[in-house]
Amino acid sequence: xxxxxxxxxxxxxxxxxxxxxxxxxxxxxxxxxxxxxxxxxxxxxxxxxxxxxxxxxxxxxxxxxxxxxxxxxxxxxxxxxxxxxxxxxxxxxxxxxxxxxxxxxxxxxxxxxxxxxxxxxxxxxxxxxxxxxxxxxxxxxxxxxxxxxxxxxxxxxxxxxxxxxxxxxxxxxxxxxxxxxxxxxxxxxxxxxxxxxxxxxxxxxxxxxxxxxxxxxxxxxxxxxxxxxxxxxxxxxxxxxxxxxxxxxxxxxxxxxxxxxxxxxxxxxxxxxxxxxxxxxxxxxxxxxxxxxxxxxxxxxxxxxxxxxxxxxxxxxxxxxxxxxxxxxxxxxxxxxxxxxxxxxxxxxxxxxxxxxxxxxxxxxxxxxxxxxxxxxxxxxxxxxxxxxxxxxxxxxxxxxxxxxxxxxxxxxxxxxxxxxxxxxxxxxxxxxxx
Amino acid sequence: xxxxxxxxxxxxxxxxxxxxxxxxxxxxxxxxxxxxxxxxxxxxxxxxxxxxxxxxxxxxxxxxxxxxxxxxxxxxxxxxxxxxxxxxxxxxxxxxxxxxxxxxxxxxxxxxxxxxxxxxxxxxxxxxxxxxxxxxxxxxxxxxxxxxxxxxxxxxxxxxxxxxxxxxxxxxxxxxxxxxxxxxxxxxxxxxxxxxxxxxxxxxxxxxxxxxxxxxxxxxxxxxxxxxxxxxxxxxxxxxxxxxxxxxxxxxxxxxxxxxxxxxxxxxxxxxxxxxxxxxxxxxxxxxxxxxxxxxxxxxxxxxxxxxxxxxxxxxxxxx
Numbered sequence: 049x050x051x052x053x054x055x056x057x058x059x060x061x062x063x064x065x066x067x068x069x070x071x072x073x074x075x076x077x078x079x080x081x082x083x084x085x086x087x088x089x090x091x092x093x094x095x096x097x098x099x100x101x102x103x104x105x106x107x108x109x110x111x112x113x114x115x116x117x118x119x120x121x122x123x124x125x126x127x128x129x130x131x132x133x134x135x136x137x138x139x140x141x142x143x144x145x146x147x148x149x150x151x152x153x154x155x156x157x158x159x160x161x162x163x164x165x166x167x168x169x170x171x172x173x174x175x176x177x178x179x180x181x182x183x184x185x186x187x188x189x190x191x192x193x194x195x196x197x198x199x200x201x202x203x204x205x206x207x208x209x210x211x212x213x214x215x216x217x218x219x220x221x222x223x224x225x226x227x228x229x230x231x232x233x234x235x236x237x238x239x240x241x242x243x244x245x246x247x248x249x250x251x252x253x254x255x256x257x258x259x260x261x262x263x264x265x266x267x268x269x270x271x272x273x274x275x276x277x278x279x280x281x282x283x284x285x286x287x288x289x290x291x292x293x294x295x296x297x298x299x300x301x302x303x304x305x306x307x308x309x310x311x312x313x314x315x316x317x318x319x320x321x322x323x324x325x326x327x328x329x330x331x332x333x334x335x336x337x338x339x340x341x342x343x344x345x346x347x348x349x350x351x352x353x354x355x356x357x358x359x360x361x362x363x364x365x366x367x368x369x370x371x372x373x374x375x376x377x378x379x380x381x382x383x384x385x386x387x388x389x390x391x392x393x394x395x396x397x398x399x400x401x402x403x404x405x406x407x408x409x410x411x412x413x414x415x416x417x418x419x420x421x422x423x424x425x426x427x428x429x430x431x432x433x434x435x436x437x438x439x440x441x442x443x444x445x446x447x448x449x450x451x452x453x454x455x456x457x458x459x460x461x462x463x464x465x466x467x468x469x470x471x472x473x474x475x476x477x478x479x480x481x482x483x
Numbered sequence: 484x485x486x487x488x489x490x491x492x493x494x495x496x497x498x499x500x501x502x503x504x505x506x507x508x509x510x511x512x513x514x515x516x517x518x519x520x521x522x523x524x525x526x527x528x529x530x531x532x533x534x535x536x537x538x539x540x541x542x543x544x545x546x547x548x549x550x551x552x553x554x555x556x557x558x559x560x561x562x563x564x565x566x567x568x569x570x571x572x573x574x575x576x577x578x579x580x581x582x583x584x585x586x587x588x589x590x591x592x593x594x595x596x597x598x599x600x601x602x603x604x605x606x607x608x609x610x611x612x613x614x615x616x617x618x619x620x621x622x623x624x625x626x627x628x629x630x631x632x633x634x635x636x637x638x639x640x641x642x643x644x645x646x647x648x649x650x651x652x653x654x655x656x657x658x659x660x661x662x663x664x665x666x667x668x669x670x671x672x673x674x675x676x677x678x679x680x681x682x683x684x685x686x687x688x689x690x691x692x693x694x695x696x697x698x699x700x701x702x703x704x705x706x707x708x709x710x711x712x713x714x715x716x717x718x719x720x721x722x723x724x725x726x727x728x729x730x731x732x733x734x735x736x737x738x739x740x741x742x743x744x745x746x747x748x749x750x751x752x753x754x755x756x757x758x759x760x761x762x763x764x765x766x767x768x769x770x771x772x773x774x775x776x777x778x779x780x781x782x783x784x785x786x787x788x789x790x791x792x793x794x795x796x797x798x799x800x801x802x803x
Contacts, residue, residue: 315657445764456747
């Protein structure tokens with residue numbers, strides 16, 4: 049009898065737990081049902097609260113709630129989280145109404161081709177966002193049926209831009225008696241001069257994106273817009289033993305051999321490379337504008353500046369990440385209203401004054417001197433139609449391939465030709481379905 | 484032996500516990516097994532069959548898979564990265580099974596037979612706990628610490644220590660053989676506690692009089708270890724070897740945290756390779772093929788282990 053009582057209690061406890069679970073899941077479902085009522089905007093983005101964009105979006109949320117009377121249900125996600133799991137979530141009722149997503153063929157293009165994110169061309173026309181975005185910024189927002197960027201259909205809207213340039217520690221240059229280079233020849237001469245003085249000049253990271261970006265920038269030095277179109281938009285075959293790629297791979301190898309880059313670069317992460325610039329160990333860092341705000345805050349022990357890669361007509365860069373509206377969004381209209389607020393000059397100014405690169409700011413609103421310099425440099429790249437995107441965009445997973453192959457190159461495990469062949473094989477395999 | 488001497492005096496316990504039989508048959512018992520079968524079906528069998536089906540498809544993870552026949556299976560045969568990953572599995576077995584089991588046996592025997600007897604059980608228990616500590620440390624935390632230790636340049640702890648002896652800094656995780664060696668050393672460190680704890684628990688079954696008798700007969704420590712310890716804890720050795728081998732074949736976390744398969748694929752293992760194909764390249768069909776091969780290998784290894792164990796037990800029972 050006692051045993052039966054215990055068993056009954058256990059069953060009751062289990063039933064209670066189950067009921068609680070059902071009730072909780074019911075609550076979750078209920079929160080999902082809030083969508084579609086025109087009163088709640090379910091928003092996902094992955095910008096840090098202290099970043100330029102994070103601050104701008106926070107202000108946009110406040111304005112949105114004041115003006116529309118609707119509530120923003122914001123969920124902070126990580127970049128990796130959205131990148132790897134969004135495609136599964138977007139196919140369900142749990143999809144948000146508006147989401148920040150990485151731009152490019154393998155990312156936003158993939159979602160567009162699978163019909164998971166909505167064609168927002170009508171909203172773009174209605175709100176006039178296309179008039180605020182420079183043509184080279186529109187490339188990553190528009191895709192064709194196969195998900196290749198540069199198409200005719202709008203699937204996203206960017207609010208900011210980014211590009212890769214060169215950060216210089218001006219104090220270190222002055223101490224070494226060197227000038228900031230303006231041509232590639234001067235750049236190499238500076239690298240030689242630092243090496244001669246026992247300094248490894250370039251902060252680099254072979255375990256993550258910086259080394260691959262330098263490799264692509266070196267290819268862009270040899271290439272033109274036709275090369276970029278072939279590589280990024282699959283206009284024609286890429287010759288993986290051709291002059292652009294060969295020059296890039298050979299030069300990168302030389303950079304290591306000549307001591308421009310540390311010999312132990314293959315296991316260094318981007319964070320470590322950035323920190324070695326911040327703490328003054330490395331006087332030069334080739335990387336993106338996304339470091340700018342952090343350097344303003346942390347690289348305070350010396351004067352520094354940033355410029356486009358010397359001698360290059362083409363720079364890595366693109367629009368920033370995109371606002372995309374999932375096909376399953378319950379409140380698409382609210383999403384469009386929110387996007388429109390983020391395009392307003394006051395929100396754009398927040399981006400610009402915090403180290404970001406606004407795409408539709410009134411220059412008079414940019415009060416921070418250093419930010420104004422950065423925006424001027426970026427505008428110079430835009431005016432020259434110089435944005436050439438990123439090396440890993442053409443195929444899903446090509447980022448890992450580039451990291452792996454360049455590690456093989458800089459550790460001396462494989463030569464230039466083998467590296468190019470391996471890259472080409474993986475590129476061809478990964479892009480086959482888009483061609 | 485003991486059974487033969489007691490047969491005439493006492494009643495032997497039955498070989499199997501007596502289960503009262505109902506006249507209505509055993510149908511009702513199936514009801515108790517039903518939840519287990521349902522879970523097995525939902526959690527194991529359905530995903531397994533679905534995974535197998537995906538190996539014949541090309542799928543990006545959303546919408547419908549496209550049937551492509553044996554393409555993925557043909558590709559895997561000539562995929563050098565796949566074979567590299569399985570070669571690295573052999574190194575992982577060395578680091579996670581062979582070394583920890585052998586060292587674990589010796590350590591457990593020493594703790595039980597020498598330390599326990601000379602310094603008391605508490606000292607032995609304390610040392611056992613310290614060996615087990617890496618097992619309870621989250622691999623993400625351990626990975627970050629290992630990253631600091633083997634950091635390149637002069638900042639890393641290992642390079643600093645070696646620097647005191649005039650050894651120049653080395654890029655431990657950035658070079659080909661050393662990255663794999665570092666990973667293996669980490670895995671030995673992580674794994675060692677598991678066999679030590681299991682073997683020490685098994686040694687509780689050993690009658691101390693056996694050791695004393697052997698000692699009186701003049702047996703040294705190694706002779707006692709090989710003749711008594713090894714034979715008595717053989718079932719535990721099988722369990723440890725089998726579970727560690729399975730863990731080594733499907734190791735993922737340490738590779739993900741410490742090396743991400745690099746440099747240049749030097750530390751790629753099948754589970755991480757499958758993950759890359761699943762989530763970064765969105766080749767779900769090919770990722771499923773790698774996962775299926777891994778499953779088949781794990782099942783084959785498990786069957787071999789269990790058969791060998793059963794065969795040895797049969798021989799032991801037969802007095803061979």
